Amino acid sequence: MTAHLSVRSYTFPADSHAHHFHQLVFPLHSRLDIKLEDFEGRLFPGSCCLYKAGQVHYFAPEPGMRYLVMDADFLPLNLLDIKQAIIRLPHxxxxxxxxxxxxxLSKHSPTLEVEMAQWLLRLLELHQLESAKDVRIEKAITVMSQDLSQSLTLEQLASIACLSLSQFKTLFKKETNQTPGQYLSSLRMTRAYAMLSNTDIPINIIAESVGYKDSSAFSQRFHQRFQCLPSQIRKSQ
Incomplete structure (x- = not known):
């Protein structure tokens, strides 16, 4: 085995094991709880988890949900140098x-699994990847991610992070290079894209689930982000 990329779903609620190869798990549509010897956390779309070869890990997926999983004998040095298990991913x-x-999903092909893995490894190698953020900001991001239909105030997010409002805004920008509003918008658009690509849920319902009661406003923001309309993504499936 060199590197293989596959889509997997799990029927068990939790498991603990280790393997002789490295593994990267990308939650695309749901959360994933993980626990290692010196780390415990929760992943949402926009991050991935790195299990290094021989590392015993516990993970609790959402049964039936799909995850993108890479098994690899080798990893780029920038990944091996990362200390924490959770890695934030560029959009x-x-x-x-x-x-x-x-x-x-459209075609089962061992060759395609290898080629996709190679492309993803190359992209991971080219980017300056970072471990999960300051635990206080990570806590706020976790709450933001859990229900994208809601818009928490900056004061509420600062309270969740146990920071003053000015401290929270400064630290959030330092850790993410975005304001909380910009970060929330990115989360919403990424989640909406995934739902459009992988479900038959009506566009107006998707819009509401990511915080847009006005479908036209949702379509406009989506077009700004992806240079195409939600209906075009749906038609391409």
């Missing part, structure tokens, strides 16, 4: 992950 890599998911 460009997440877009590729959703694309890879669609290709792998």
């Amino acid at each position: 460009s890599i997440m877009s590729f992950c959703y694309f890879a998911e669609q290709q792998l």
Whole structure:
């Protein structure tokens, strides 16, 4: 085995094991709880989990939900140098992950699994990847991600992070290079793209689920982000 990328779903609620190869798990549509010897956390779309070879890990997926999983004998040095298990991903890599998911679901091919893995490894190598953020900001991001239909105030997010409002805004921008509003918008658009690509849920319902009561406003923001309309994504499936 060199590197293989596949789409998997799990029927068990939790498991603990280790393997002789490295593994990257990308939650694309739901959360994933993980626990290692010195780390415990929860992943949402926009991040991935790195299990290094021989590392015993516990994970609790959402049964029946799909995850993108890479098994690899080797990893780029920038990944091996990362200390924490949770890695924040640029939006460009997440877009590729959703694309890879669609290709792998449409055609079962060992060759395609290898080629997609090589492309994803190359993208991961080219980007300056970072471990999960400051635990206080990570806590706020986790709450933001859990229900994208809601818009928490900055004061509420600062309270969740146990920071003053000014401290929260400064630290959030430092850790993510975005304001909380910009970050929330990115989360919403990424989740909407995934739902459009992988479900038959009506567009207006998707819009509401990511915080837009006005479908036209949702379509406008989606077009600004992806240079295409939600209806075009749906028609391409």
